[in-house]
Amino acid sequence: MRRVLAVFIAAMLLLCGGCKNGGTAAPSPQAPSAPYVIALPAPLTWQLREDAAYYPQGSDPTNADYVFTCAYPVFSGDFAETANEAIARAIEEYRIAVIEERLPYADRAAQAQAPYTHVTATVAQQDGYTNVCFADESGFGEEAPAHAARTVVLDAKGMETDLYVLSGLYTPEALIAQQIYNQIDAADPQRARYHGDLTIEDIQLTLDLYNGFTVVADGFELILPCGAVEDEAYGISRFTISWASLYPDFVGERMAAADYRALLPTLHTLARACGAENHSFDGVPDALVATLFMGLLYQDRAENGMIIVPQAEYEALAKRYFTDLPAELAGGDGMVLQDGAYRIPVTAIAEYGLRVDDCVPDGEDLRLRCVLLYGLPGSANWGELEPVSVKLQKAADGYLFTGFLFS
Numbered sequence: 001m002r003r004v005l006a007v008f009i010a011a012m013l014l015l016c017g018g019c020k021n022g023g024t025a026a027p028s029p030q031a032p033s034a035p036y037v038i039a040l041p042a043p044l045t046w047q048l049r050e051d052a053a054y055y056p057q058g059s060d061p062t063n064a065d066y067v068f069t070c071a072y073p074v075f076s077g078d079f080a081e082t083a084n085e086a087i088a089r090a091i092e093e094y095r096i097a098v099i100e101e102r103l104p105y106a107d108r109a110a111q112a113q114a115p116y117t118h119v120t121a122t123v124a125q126q127d128g129y130t131n132v133c134f135a136d137e138s139g140f141g142e143e144a145p146a147h148a149a150r151t152v153v154l155d156a157k158g159m160e161t162d163l164y165v166l167s168g169l170y171t172p173e174a175l176i177a178q179q180i181y182n183q184i185d186a187a188d189p190q191r192a193r194y195h196g197d198l199t200i201e202d203i204q205l206t207l208d209l210y211n212g213f214t215v216v217a218d219g220f221e222l223i224l225p226c227g228a229v230e231d232e233a234y235g236i237s238r239f240t241i242s243w244a245s246l247y248p249d250f251v252g253e254r255m256a257a258a259d260y261r262a263l264l265p266t267l268h269t270l271a272r273a274c275g276a277e278n279h280s281f282d283g284v285p286d287a288l289v290a291t292l293f294m295g296l297l298y299q300d301r302a303e304n305g306m307i308i309v310p311q312a313e314y315e316a317l318a319k320r321y322f323t324d325l326p327a328e329l330a331g332g333d334g335m336v337l338q339d340g341a342y343r344i345p346v347t348a349i350a351e352y353g354l355r356v357d358d359c360v361p362d363g364e365d366l367r368l369r370c371v372l373l374y375g376l377p378g379s380a381n382w383g384e385l386e387p388v389s390v391k392l393q394k395a396a397d398g399y400l401f402t403g404f405l406f407s
Helices: 080-105 163-167 173-187 200-206 257-277 287-297 311-318
Strands: 045-055 066-076 116-126 129-139 146-154 213-216 219-224 237-242 306-310 336-338 341-345 352-362 365-374 383-395 398-406
Touching (some): 045 080, 066 080, 066 129, 080 116, 129 213, 146 213, 173 200, 173 219, 257 352, 257 365, 257 398, 287 341, 306 311, 365 398
Antiparallel strands (some): 045 066, 213 219, 219 237, 306 341, 383 398
């Protein structure tokens, strides 16, 4: 069977067709303790270090034309190498800015103190993400220093991520700008603090969804430059956006916000499993969909091109997502059962996602009306494929998938 060869980084999708503030709904039944849980990576640990550089090269604090100091975290433990590479890229961008944009305007002879850029760093962790927040101050002579901020957000494996991938929104700028505009309007109806002619489009142009946000409890914080939406005297602007404010309209009405958020990662995984082979199912998934889906869940266990999972663990975890499994699992994607364990070959699967437009009752169950998408959010290569429906059955610990149907 033909395989799609493109491999992309897996991303959590929370795609929506509209936005609203999350409403309230009846709490979900308490989930029973799971017999098998896929372990998450240990959190990154770090120590802060500070370096100083004097320009031109070979100068020292007494005769330098420009001084650049930078505090930054040095990570240790699993995935530390990847995390430190991301931090090194950020520091290199600061260094280039100093050399190319600031050093040419430095005039030490006319000043008692050398022009400078001082960068400090703070680190905070939230929901498996590590926020590295850099704040820099740059000064020339007697003038008031300029202040700016940038961030590096690392996932649990130390990889730098952005708000496109983290949120799953392919074009989130307009939605986020609207939420910021609403907060400005509600907090200051007279716009005395903010620019009086500020528009949603103005806000949208100031957003940096790569290095201008952090992950916070139940959402993320946008960091806007000084003077972007309000007078520079107020400094750097910060706005907190909740995940629920970007969810589709049905969340809070037909489905609790907590249930929707919990559903999103595996909804994305199902889209990849079904989209890769253009497979659908109604009721129990066929062997190919089931094994592709489970292989994606266990992909972190891959060694030498193979994933090995005890049979009882594999089948117990699968039944947390499907009402049942096909009678014969082996062979769906080259998987075999050997010595009480499933041996799953590592398969290259392209990135697929869903834009969830609506949710309608389907008897006692629910049906999500979606559009299947290909590519990663924030990438240049993505687009719509076709409408699909995902059938859900309420369970004690969330929802079970009972169908993935191409329209």
